[in-house]
Structure formats: C-alpha cells, structure tokens
Amino acid sequence: MLSATIAAHPAAAAAITLRQRHSLRPRQPLRVPIGAAAPRRRMETARPSVVNAVASQGVPAVPPKLSFPILVNSCTGKMGKAVAEAAVSAGLQLIPVSFSATEVPDGKLKICDREIRIHDPSESEKILPSIMEEYPDLIIVDYTVPDAVNANAELYCKLGLPVVMGTTGGDRQLLHKTVQDANIYAVISPQMGKQVVAFLAAMEIMAGQFPDAFSGYELEVMESHQATKLDVSGTAKAVISCFQKLGVSFDMDEVKLVRDPEEQVNVVGVPEEHLEGHAFHMYHLTSPDGTVSFEFQHNICGRSIYAEGTVDAAMFLYTKIQSGASKKLYDMIDVLREGNMR
Ligand SMILES: NC(=O)C1=CN([C@@H]2O[C@H](COP(=O)(O)OP(=O)(O)OC[C@H]3O[C@@H](n4cnc5c(N)ncnc54)[C@H](OP(=O)(O)O)[C@@H]3O)[C@@H](O)[C@H]2O)C=CC1
C-alpha cells in the first residue's frame, strides 16, 4: 500500500530510493513522542523575575525581568502569531501594530487578549517612525516571506530599528551587507530553535576543526515542511554549507523538498495534526565505497521551539543595546553561546 502511494509522487519515490539504496530499515521519523514537541509552559525558575531578583540576604539571585516593546511583523503569519503569543507570555510589551496585505475583519487581529491593528506593508515606512517615537526601546521581529526580506531589512536599517530577522530566503549576502553597512543591532538566523541551533553550532565546529573529514562522501538531503512554505529550508542550507566545508560536494538544488501532505504522512511520517506546521530534516552521508554511512535527523512539530527562541533572541539583543555592545550583528549561535536561551 505504501509503495503504491510512493509511486504516485516523484519526490516520494526519490525519498524511498534513498532508503533502499542504503538498505535502511523503514524510517521511524520520530522515536520520541510527538507530545514532546508540542507547546508547553517553561519552568518558571528559568525566567528572570523582579519578584525573585532579591534573595533573602539582599543579594540579587537572578537578573531583573526584562520588559521592552516588541513589534512583530507579521502577526498574520503562523510564526508571527506564535512569536507574538510567546512575547506576551514572557512579559514583553507587544506593540498593537503589525503589517500584512491579508484582509482581517475591521483591520484588527486578536492575539492573546490584545487587538493588533494590521496595516498594509506599503504603509510601514510612514507608520514605523511614529511608533519608534512612542516606543524608543522597540525591537522589531520579522517573520514575513522570502520576497520581503531584503526590502524589510533596508527599511529597518534606514530607520535604525534593531531587528530579529527570522524570515528565511531572499538574498542572504545582501541582507548581511545591508545590516552591516547600516550598523544596526540585529540577530539574523534561519533557525531559532535552541537544540537545532546547538546542532548547527556543532556542525560549524566540526567543519572548522576537521575540514574535508567527509571528503568523497555522497550527501542526500530531504526536508519536509508545510505545503505553504515558499523556499528551501534556510536551516538545511546552513547545515549543507557545513558539509561542503567538510569536503562533501553538493548543490543546493539537490535538496529533496517534500511539500505534498499525503507524502508527508505516508512516507516521511509527519503526524497529520502537524501538516500545517512541521520541519522534518534528514541528512544522509555515504562513503565512496558504500561501507560507511551517517544519518542526521531533526524533526520538529509546531512552532513553539522557534517562537521561544525568537523571544530569547529579542531579549539578548535588548541587553546588547542597553550595554552599548560594540558588536552589533549576531546569529543564534552567539545567543546560545552566551547562555541566553532559556
Ligand atoms: N528562523 C526560524 O527559526 C524560522 C523561520 N521561519 C521562516 O519564517 C518565515 C515565515 O514563515 P511562516 O510564518 O510559516 O509563513 P506565513 O506564510 O504563515 O506568514 C508570512 C506572513 O507574512 C506576511 N507578509 C508577506 N509580505 C509581507 C510584508 N512585506 N510585510 C509584512 N508582512 C508580510 C504574509 O501576509 P500577506 O502575504 O498577506 O502580506 C503572511 O501573513 C519563512 O521565511 C520561514 O522560513 C519559520 C519558522 C522558523
């Protein structure tokens, strides 16, 4: 039954070919219960709070709780909504404004118990300066679409607006150059999930310390995301660039994209309830003579891991701004390294 489904989908056929070639047992994409990836409340102890900042002897126990204004662009999107909710739950001041061409009733969107006014993106250049006047400590978070990345970054740079850029795609080189030239505070990362960031950091360390360790190995990459995802995973691209430094020859267009829901359920093993929001990544390496193989896999259901990481990034950036840090452009490995991910 499975093979009948696979035969109907070329990408699925490719995925299964990949399995057969390496005589893999049928993949069990998730050995951990899916519930582990579902949204959950964080331990209160992990969160700084004014209430517990002063211990009984008058010695500060934990840093005071951060609270600063945050504008999420765009709250109409899946990530934007998740970040806005995480920001409110972390005690940040969610600015009741966002941008999107999506029509919403009365031009407003309800997030937690707040009403967010949605303006057309074409109005952002006119509206943002007055918001910056009202909220001088504001940090903007960008989760929009690949096509908007560079124009949005240019606008934030023009206004001197600190940004956490979670949106993937666009011209990444230009994005970094724009932000660097404008010398604004920014965290840019295609991946905000703490454990995946740690995996990426490990990959970078391995590539830096053991270049060409996988020279001659064949790499196969599969990534499955919700059908609405517009680009090749930015995370997959970052991991692949490490494998390239490790000596593997691979073109980004060789990534096998899975966007078909039927294939995602039947072949990749995505739980049906997470078809609207998941990221299943698989990297398979085979030695030139076929006797050695490696497989790296990370499977994420839902959005909470990224939303929490984004709030961590905003808090990190805010403290950098407050301390007048000379380094201004960061990635999530910087955030993780400094112990800023809860
Ligand atoms: N860094 C990370 O850890 C993660 C990154 N992502 C990335 O985040 C991005 C968003 O993903 P997701 O939320 O799932 O996508 P969605 O399609 O759900 O949301 C994108 C939203 O952006 C809006 N939008 C488009 N253009 C503009 C613009 N110029 N200004 C303001 N809003 C705009 C869209 O509305 P409309 O078109 O109506 O304007 C839509 O509501 C993707 O690039 C994705 O890869 C996702 C997960 C984690």
Ligand SMILES: O=C(O)C1=N[C@H](C(=O)O)C[C@H](O)C1
């Ligand atoms: O669009 C998504 O969903 C995701 N995008 C990011 C990416 O492109 O790597 C991160 C994660 O894969 C989810």
